[in-house]
Amino acid sequence: MSGERHPGSVAGSIRGRGTAENPANRFEPMHVEFDEPSSAKVRTRYYEDATRSILARNDSPDIPFDIGINPYRGCEHGCVYCYARPSHEFLGFSAGLDFESRIMVKKNAPELLRAALADPGYQARMIALSGNTDCYQPIESKLRITRSCLEVLAEFRNPVGIITKNRLVIRDIDVLGELAGFNAASVTFSVTTLDNELRRKLEPRASNPRARIEAIRSLNEAGIPTGVMIAPTIPGLTDHEIPAILEAAADAGARWAGYQVMRLPGPVLPLFVGWLEEHYPDRKERVLARLRDLRQGELTDGRFGLRMRGSGVMAEQIRRVFQVHRRRVGIPEDSESLSTEHFRRSAGVQLSLF
DSSP: OTTSOOOSBOSSOOTTOSOSBOOOOTTOSOOOOOSSOOOSOOOOEEEEOOOSOOEEEOOOTTSSOSEEEOSEESOTTOOTTOTTGGGGGGGTSOSSHHHHHEEEEOTTHHHHHHHHHHSTTOOOOOEEEOSSSOTTSTTHHHHOHHHHHHHHHHHHTOOEEEEESOGGGGGGHHHHHHHHTTTOEEEEEEOOOSOHHHHHHHSTTSOOHHHHHHHHHHHHHTTOOEEEEEEEEOTTTTGGGHHHHHHHHHHTTOSOEEEEEOOOOTTHHHHHHHHHHHHOTTTHHHHHHHHHHHTTTSSOOOOTTTTTTOOSHHHHHHHHHHHHHHHHHTOOSSOOOOOOTTOOOHHHHHHTTO
């Protein structure tokens, strides 16, 4: 796959893409640089993922689940800050433009999931959709892999927690409603900004902010517990929007709210700096200075407990603004616990007898 590459570094921006750059893969010994960069439209390519397992384990103390499903690897939403970008390097791709235009698709995810849940050794627990990239990215409207996985989860009544930036999730209100009837489904919408012009540059193929807010309303009205995650909060660029996002989410019936500050692991850091230079050169130094305030003088800090909150005066200021306004609009901080009480393995076990 490493041979199929876009230009190594593309000057300017590409319409509908979070970054035009394709930095060298740190695991690849050879990288090709093209003499003539091009800003032409880049077509997304999809590759079948031949994985034989579907449940991804997680032991990070910063993440509130220990098992997740990722129907897709790479994400066409193209969020320039995405912390999942470095994972694409393990597939032989770049964390840059490749991440959002070279998507691995797990067509067999529903079958793998059914087999995993039917296994006598499986113990019911909340499964996250997704743990890495968005399970409702644009291609899902055609392939419906996430929906098929939800149908399997409903068959077994296994609880699922979804986090997404795409209003496409409301397509699956019927299945999510069935699970919610057993206290086995919740949805969290990630909202970074209410400014749609900023969203177009920052998250070019994600749903617009108002569509996400209205999706929160639709899901809650359908009896599916739904909350908001203000993530990532970017100091000097989006942190001033925390009160407005909380107010909009509260008006839509959000049942919980959280936040995370931006973290920039590995190759994501130079991509974001390049993005600032391209789109907000006048704010670049202010944003970087405030990021350093969060990271004890550094631009990134991968330590557990600090990577999603930061430390110091700036981190405390963001925390206080969030807490004060969360309480003001009346949204609880913690999400509702899901139940494994109604989990059943009978359907899968019975099928295995034939």
